[in-house]
Amino acid sequence: MRVAGVKALGEACIDALQRMHHAATMNAAPVLLAFMLSPATLLGAPGASVDAVRSGVVADGVTLNTAAIQRVIDALSADGGGILTFPAGRYLTGTIQLKDKVTLHLEKDAVLLGSTNSADYRNVDPFIDGTGEEMGYALIVTTGAKNAGITGPGNIDGQGKAVKAAQGSYTIRPFLVRWVNCTDIRMSDVHLVNAGAWTLNLFHCSNATLERLTIRSRGLANNDGIDADSCDTVRITDCDIDTGDDAICLKATSPRPCRNVTVSGCRLTSSCAAIKLGTESLGDFETIRISDCRIRDTRLGGIKLVSVDGSNLHDVTLSDIAMDKVTVPIMLRLGARLKTFRAGDAKRPVGTLRDVSIRNVHANGSGQIGILASGVPGHCMENLLFENIAIELGGGSKAETAKVMLPEKENSYPEVRMFGADMPAYGIYARHVRGIAFKNVKTTVINLDARPEKVFFDVEGVTPADFTPAR
Numbered sequence: 082m083r084v085a086g087v088k089a090l091g092e093a094c095i096d097a098l099q100r101m102h103h104a105a106t107m108n109a110a111p112v113l114l115a116f117m118l119s120p121a122t123l124l125g126a127p128g129a130s131v132d133a134v135r136s137g138v139v140a141d142g143v144t145l146n147t148a149a150i151q152r153v154i155d156a157l158s159a160d161g162g163g164i165l166t167f168p169a170g171r172y173l174t175g176t177i178q179l180k181d182k183v184t185l186h187l188e189k190d191a192v193l194l195g196s197t198n199s200a201d202y203r204n205v206d207p208f209i210d211g212t213g214e215e216m217g218y219a220l221i222v223t224t225g226a227k228n229a230g231i232t233g234p235g236n237i238d239g240q241g242k243a244v245k246a247a248q249g250s251y252t253i254r255p256f257l258v259r260w261v262n263c264t265d266i267r268m269s270d271v272h273l274v275n276a277g278a279w280t281l282n283l284f285h286c287s288n289a290t291l292e293r294l295t296i297r298s299r300g301l302a303n304n305d306g307i308d309a310d311s312c313d314t315v316r317i318t319d320c321d322i323d324t325g326d327d328a329i330c331l332k333a334t335s336p337r338p339c340r341n342v343t344v345s346g347c348r349l350t351s352s353c354a355a356i357k358l359g360t361e362s363l364g365d366f367e368t369i370r371i372s373d374c375r376i377r378d379t380r381l382g383g384i385k386l387v388s389v390d391g392s393n394l395h396d397v398t399l400s401d402i403a404m405d406k407v408t409v410p411i412m413l414r415l416g417a418r419l420k421t422f423r424a425g426d427a428k429r430p431v432g433t434l435r436d437v438s439i440r441n442v443h444a445n446g447s448g449q450i451g452i453l454a455s456g457v458p459g460h461c462m463e464n465l466l467f468e469n470i471a472i473e474l475g476g477g478s479k480a481e482t483a484k485v486m487l488p489e490k491e492n493s494y495p496e497v498r499m500f501g502a503d504m505p506a507y508g509i510y511a512r513h514v515r516g517i518a519f520k521n522v523k524t525t526v527i528n529l530d531a532r533p534e535k536v537f538f539d540v541e542g543v544t545p546a547d548f549t550p551a552r
Contacts, residue, residue: 286315
C-alpha cells in the first residue's frame with residue numbers, strides 16, 4: 082500500500098475521533114474500531130468496499146463532511162481503487178472530487194446531502210452556457226478520471242432551493258454531478274434530486290454508461306436532467322427523468338463533436354423539452370440513436386434537433402417514441418446564432434442539419450403544431466425523413482391564424498417561443514428545406530381548426546410530390 086494512502090486514511094480516522102463529541106447520531110464503536118485497525122486492513126485489496134462511517138464520515142445531516150469524504154476518496158484512488166459505501170444516513174458535504182477507479186455506492190436510505198452554503202462549492206471548469214451565465218459549480222465533480230462511478234439505490238440531494246435561498250443573488254448554482262474529461266465511467270440506480278442547476282453533466286467524456294437513474298429536479302430555472310456535452314460513446318438507458326428544464330440534452334459547447342450516443346427505454350417529463358440536441362452547438366452532432374422512449378406533460382417540445390452555432394448535425398435517428406400532452410412534438414431548426422462558450426474558441430460559419438430520420442412517433446394531446454422544421458434564408462436543412470408519424474392536436478384556431486408569417490429570427494436562442502404563439506398550420510410547417518420525405522404521416526385535430534394541415538415555404542424535393550398543396 083502506498084504511503085500517501087496510509088497517511089490520508091490515518092488522518093481521516095484521527096479527525097473522526099476529534100469530531101465525535103459533536104456527532105450526536107454517530108455510533109462511537111465503529112469509529113474506534115476503524116482507528117485501531119491498520120489502514121491496510123480497512124481498505125483491503127484494490128477494489129474492496131470501504132464503509133464511509135467507519136472511515137470517519139458522519140451521518141447526522143449536520144456535520145460538514147467535505148474533507149473527510151475527500152480524504153477517503155484520495156486514499157482509495159492512490160491505493161488502486163475501490164468502492165466507498167455510504168450506509169443509511171444523511172451525509173452533508175460541499176464539493177467533492179471523485180478520482181480514478183473509485184466508485185461511490187449509496188445504500189438504501191443513504192443521502193449525500195449538498196451544503197446550503199455557497200462557500201462550500203468549487204468551480205473547476207467554468208464556462209458560459211447558452212443563456213450567457215457562468216456555470217460549472219458542482220456537488221460531485223470528476224476531472225480526468227478513468228473507471229470511476231456512482232451507484233445506488235440511495236440518493237444525492239442538492240437542496241437546490243435552499244442553496245438559492247441562502248444567496249442574495251443566485252450566482253453560485255451547483256450542478257449535482259459533473260464529469261469532465263473522463264473515460265470509462267458508469268452511473269446506475271442512484272436517485273438524483275433537487276439540483277441547483279443541471280442535474281447530471283458530462284463534458285469531453287468517452288465511454289459513459291448511465292442506466293436506471295431516477296432524476297427529480299423541479300422548481301428552479303435551468304435545471305436540466307442529463308446533459309452530454311462534446312462527448313463520444315454515451316449510453317443512456319432505462320432512466321426516469323422529471324425536470325423543470327430539458328430532460329435529456331446533447332450539447333457541444335466546444336469544437337469537439339457529440340457523437341455515438343444512444344438513448345433508449347427512458348421515461349421523460351419536463352417543463353421545457355424532453356429530448357433536445359444543440360442548444361449549444363459549436364461542435365458537430367453525429368451518429369445519434371434515440372429509441373423506445375415515453376414522453377408526457379412536456380410544455381415546450383418532445384423532440385428538438387437544433388444547429389445554431391455552426392455545427393453539422395447529421396446521421397441522427399429517432400424511433401418508437403410515444404408522447405402525451407406535449408405542446409410541439411417535433412421541432413427542427415437550423416439557425417445562425419454562431420456563439421462560442423469558452424475563451425479561445427473560434428466562431429464557425431452557419432452549419433448544416435441533414436440526414437435525419439424520425440420514425441414511429443405517436444403523440445396525443447398536442448398543441449400549437451405537430452411538426453415545425455425551419456432553416457434560414459440561404460441555409461436549408463437537407464434530407465429529412467418522417468415515417469409512421471401520428472399526431473393528435475387540440476385544434477380550435479381561427480382563420481386569421483392561418484395568415485401568420487413566422488419571423489426568421491436567424492440569430493435567436495433556439496426555442497419554439499421565438500416564433501410566437503400562433504402557427505399558420507396545425508400539422509406541419511416546413512421552411513427552407515431541400516429534400517423532405519413523408520411516409521404514412523397523419524396529423525388530426527379534435528376541435529375544428531381553420532388553419533391548413535400543412536404549409537411549406539421555400540421547400541424543394543418533397544416526397545411524395547402531392548403531399549402538400551402549393552403555397
